[in-house]
Amino acid sequence: MFTHKQVWAAIDTVAERYGFSASGLAKKSGLDPTSFNPSKRHGPDGRPRWPTTESIARVLDASGASVEEFTDLLTGRRGQPPRRKQIPLLGLAQAGKGGFFDDSGFPAGSGWEEIDVPGVTDSNAYALEISGDSMLPIFREGDTIIVSPGATVRKGDRVVVKTTDGQVMAKIMQRQTAKTVELSSFNPEHETRTIEMKDIDWMARIIWASQ
Secondary structure, eight states: OOOHHHHHHHHHHHHHHTTOOHHHHHHHTTSOTTTTSGGGSBOTTSOBOOOOHHHHHHHHHHHOOOHHHHHHHHTTOOOOOOOEEEEEEEETTTTTSTTSBOTTSOBOSSOOEEEEEESOOOTTOEEEEOOSSTTTTTSOTTOEEEEETTSOOOTTOEEEEEETTSOEEEEEEEEEOSSEEEEEOSSTTSOOEEEEGGGEEEEEEEEEEEO
Protein backbone atom coordinates (compact mmCIF):
# COMPACT_ATOMS: atom_id res chain seq x y z
CA MET A 1 0.00 0.00 0.00
CA PHE A 2 1.43 3.34 -1.04
CA THR A 3 0.91 6.47 0.97
CA HIS A 4 -0.15 9.84 -0.36
CA LYS A 5 3.25 11.22 0.61
CA GLN A 6 5.12 8.44 -1.26
CA VAL A 7 3.23 9.02 -4.52
CA TRP A 8 3.87 12.75 -4.54
CA ALA A 9 7.50 12.27 -3.49
CA ALA A 10 7.97 9.92 -6.46
CA ILE A 11 6.56 12.53 -8.85
CA ASP A 12 8.80 15.21 -7.33
CA THR A 13 11.87 12.98 -7.76
CA VAL A 14 11.02 12.24 -11.40
CA ALA A 15 10.67 15.98 -12.04
CA GLU A 16 14.04 16.67 -10.40
CA ARG A 17 15.85 13.85 -12.22
CA TYR A 18 14.65 14.93 -15.63
CA GLY A 19 15.20 18.63 -15.20
CA PHE A 20 11.70 19.91 -14.46
CA SER A 21 10.03 21.88 -11.73
CA ALA A 22 6.73 20.46 -10.47
CA SER A 23 4.80 22.97 -12.58
CA GLY A 24 7.09 22.40 -15.57
CA LEU A 25 6.49 18.65 -15.45
CA ALA A 26 2.74 19.16 -15.18
CA LYS A 27 2.75 21.47 -18.20
CA LYS A 28 4.97 19.07 -20.16
CA SER A 29 2.50 16.28 -19.33
CA GLY A 30 -0.37 18.24 -20.86
CA LEU A 31 -1.88 19.13 -17.48
CA ASP A 32 -2.65 22.43 -15.80
CA PRO A 33 0.71 23.89 -14.69
CA THR A 34 -0.54 24.11 -11.09
CA SER A 35 -1.66 20.46 -10.95
CA PHE A 36 1.42 19.28 -9.03
CA ASN A 37 1.87 22.32 -6.82
CA PRO A 38 2.09 21.48 -3.09
CA SER A 39 -1.00 23.60 -2.45
CA LYS A 40 -3.03 21.34 -4.76
CA ARG A 41 -2.12 18.12 -2.95
CA HIS A 42 -4.82 18.59 -0.35
CA GLY A 43 -8.37 19.81 -0.76
CA PRO A 44 -9.89 22.80 1.05
CA ASP A 45 -11.10 20.40 3.74
CA GLY A 46 -7.60 19.04 4.26
CA ARG A 47 -8.26 15.70 2.61
CA PRO A 48 -5.40 14.38 0.48
CA ARG A 49 -5.72 14.68 -3.29
CA TRP A 50 -4.19 11.79 -5.20
CA PRO A 51 -2.83 12.04 -8.76
CA THR A 52 -4.81 9.90 -11.18
CA THR A 53 -3.29 6.94 -12.98
CA GLU A 54 -3.73 8.92 -16.21
CA SER A 55 -1.69 11.79 -14.75
CA ILE A 56 1.08 9.41 -13.71
CA ALA A 57 1.10 7.81 -17.15
CA ARG A 58 1.44 11.26 -18.69
CA VAL A 59 4.31 12.07 -16.32
CA LEU A 60 6.20 8.95 -17.39
CA ASP A 61 5.59 9.66 -21.06
CA ALA A 62 6.62 13.31 -20.78
CA SER A 63 9.73 12.73 -18.67
CA GLY A 64 10.95 9.51 -20.24
CA ALA A 65 11.01 7.76 -16.85
CA SER A 66 10.19 4.06 -16.86
CA VAL A 67 7.44 2.32 -14.90
CA GLU A 68 10.13 0.34 -13.07
CA GLU A 69 11.90 3.53 -12.04
CA PHE A 70 8.68 5.05 -10.75
CA THR A 71 7.84 1.86 -8.84
CA ASP A 72 11.25 1.90 -7.20
CA LEU A 73 10.64 5.46 -6.07
CA LEU A 74 7.23 4.53 -4.67
CA THR A 75 8.73 1.75 -2.57
CA GLY A 76 11.51 3.97 -1.31
CA ARG A 77 14.28 2.44 -3.44
CA ARG A 78 15.64 5.62 -4.92
CA GLY A 79 18.62 3.82 -6.41
CA GLN A 80 20.64 5.59 -9.05
CA PRO A 81 19.16 7.72 -11.80
CA PRO A 82 18.93 5.78 -15.09
CA ARG A 83 22.07 5.75 -17.13
CA ARG A 84 22.20 8.37 -19.83
CA LYS A 85 22.40 6.90 -23.28
CA GLN A 86 23.99 8.35 -26.36
CA ILE A 87 21.71 8.50 -29.39
CA PRO A 88 22.15 10.05 -32.87
CA LEU A 89 21.33 13.75 -33.24
CA LEU A 90 20.48 15.64 -36.40
CA GLY A 91 19.08 19.08 -37.16
CA LEU A 92 15.47 18.98 -38.34
CA ALA A 93 16.40 21.04 -41.40
CA GLN A 94 18.99 18.43 -42.40
CA ALA A 95 16.61 15.51 -41.99
CA GLY A 96 14.97 16.12 -45.37
CA LYS A 97 18.21 15.55 -47.21
CA GLY A 98 19.14 12.10 -48.48
CA GLY A 99 21.45 9.67 -46.76
CA PHE A 100 20.37 10.08 -43.14
CA PHE A 101 17.54 7.49 -43.00
CA ASP A 102 16.85 4.07 -44.44
CA ASP A 103 13.61 3.21 -46.25
CA SER A 104 11.82 2.54 -42.93
CA GLY A 105 12.79 5.84 -41.32
CA PHE A 106 15.55 4.46 -39.10
CA PRO A 107 18.76 6.51 -38.73
CA ALA A 108 21.47 5.50 -41.17
CA GLY A 109 24.59 6.82 -42.82
CA SER A 110 27.10 9.31 -41.49
CA GLY A 111 26.81 12.96 -40.53
CA TRP A 112 24.96 12.36 -37.28
CA GLU A 113 26.19 13.85 -34.03
CA GLU A 114 25.40 12.28 -30.64
CA ILE A 115 23.53 13.46 -27.57
CA ASP A 116 23.21 12.07 -24.03
CA VAL A 117 19.62 11.47 -22.92
CA PRO A 118 18.15 9.80 -19.82
CA GLY A 119 15.70 6.93 -19.72
CA VAL A 120 15.58 6.08 -23.44
CA THR A 121 15.58 2.32 -23.99
CA ASP A 122 14.75 2.18 -27.69
CA SER A 123 17.98 1.19 -29.45
CA ASN A 124 16.74 2.85 -32.67
CA ALA A 125 15.72 6.18 -31.12
CA TYR A 126 17.27 9.36 -32.39
CA ALA A 127 17.10 13.09 -31.69
CA LEU A 128 16.17 16.02 -33.90
CA GLU A 129 16.94 19.64 -33.06
CA ILE A 130 14.06 21.99 -33.82
CA SER A 131 14.66 24.97 -36.09
CA GLY A 132 12.30 27.80 -36.96
CA ASP A 133 8.98 28.78 -35.36
CA SER A 134 6.51 26.60 -37.23
CA MET A 135 6.05 24.36 -34.17
CA LEU A 136 5.35 27.08 -31.64
CA PRO A 137 4.11 27.16 -28.93
CA ILE A 138 4.92 23.50 -28.16
CA PHE A 139 8.44 23.33 -29.60
CA ARG A 140 10.81 26.27 -29.94
CA GLU A 141 13.97 26.69 -31.95
CA GLY A 142 16.77 24.81 -30.21
CA ASP A 143 14.49 22.28 -28.47
CA THR A 144 15.44 18.63 -28.96
CA ILE A 145 12.84 15.94 -29.64
CA ILE A 146 13.45 12.22 -29.23
CA VAL A 147 11.90 10.08 -31.96
CA SER A 148 11.13 6.36 -31.85
CA PRO A 149 10.79 4.99 -35.40
CA GLY A 150 9.59 1.61 -34.17
CA ALA A 151 6.84 2.89 -31.84
CA THR A 152 3.18 2.46 -32.74
CA VAL A 153 1.54 5.72 -33.84
CA ARG A 154 -1.99 6.41 -32.59
CA LYS A 155 -4.46 9.27 -32.93
CA GLY A 156 -3.30 12.26 -30.94
CA ASP A 157 0.38 11.29 -30.94
CA ARG A 158 3.05 13.84 -31.75
CA VAL A 159 4.95 12.63 -34.78
CA VAL A 160 7.70 13.47 -37.23
CA VAL A 161 6.73 12.93 -40.87
CA LYS A 162 8.99 12.84 -43.90
CA THR A 163 7.34 13.15 -47.30
CA THR A 164 8.65 11.68 -50.52
CA ASP A 165 9.61 15.14 -51.75
CA GLY A 166 11.93 15.66 -48.77
CA GLN A 167 9.77 17.72 -46.40
CA VAL A 168 10.25 16.90 -42.70
CA MET A 169 7.72 18.20 -40.19
CA ALA A 170 6.61 17.67 -36.61
CA LYS A 171 2.83 17.39 -36.35
CA ILE A 172 -0.02 15.80 -34.42
CA MET A 173 -1.54 12.74 -36.05
CA GLN A 174 -5.30 13.28 -36.05
CA ARG A 175 -6.59 10.61 -38.40
CA GLN A 176 -5.22 7.89 -40.63
CA THR A 177 -6.95 5.83 -43.29
CA ALA A 178 -5.63 3.37 -45.84
CA LYS A 179 -5.07 6.24 -48.28
CA THR A 180 -4.51 9.43 -46.29
CA VAL A 181 -3.22 10.81 -43.00
CA GLU A 182 -4.52 13.99 -41.39
CA LEU A 183 -1.91 16.05 -39.54
CA SER A 184 -2.61 19.10 -37.39
CA SER A 185 -0.03 21.72 -36.48
CA PHE A 186 1.22 22.84 -33.09
CA ASN A 187 1.14 26.41 -34.35
CA PRO A 188 -2.49 27.57 -34.73
CA GLU A 189 -1.45 29.78 -37.64
CA HIS A 190 -0.68 26.68 -39.71
CA GLU A 191 -3.58 24.73 -41.22
CA THR A 192 -4.28 21.03 -40.79
CA ARG A 193 -2.85 19.02 -43.68
CA THR A 194 -4.18 15.90 -45.34
CA ILE A 195 -1.46 13.93 -47.13
CA GLU A 196 -1.86 10.83 -49.22
CA MET A 197 -0.06 7.81 -47.80
CA LYS A 198 1.76 7.28 -51.08
CA ASP A 199 3.39 10.68 -50.56
CA ILE A 200 4.71 9.81 -47.07
CA ASP A 201 8.18 8.33 -46.84
CA TRP A 202 7.88 7.53 -43.12
CA MET A 203 6.17 8.65 -39.92
CA ALA A 204 7.60 8.17 -36.41
CA ARG A 205 6.35 9.00 -32.92
CA ILE A 206 7.93 11.65 -30.70
CA ILE A 207 8.48 10.04 -27.31
CA TRP A 208 10.26 12.80 -25.38
CA ALA A 209 11.44 16.36 -25.67
CA SER A 210 14.13 18.35 -23.92
CA GLN A 211 13.04 21.96 -23.54
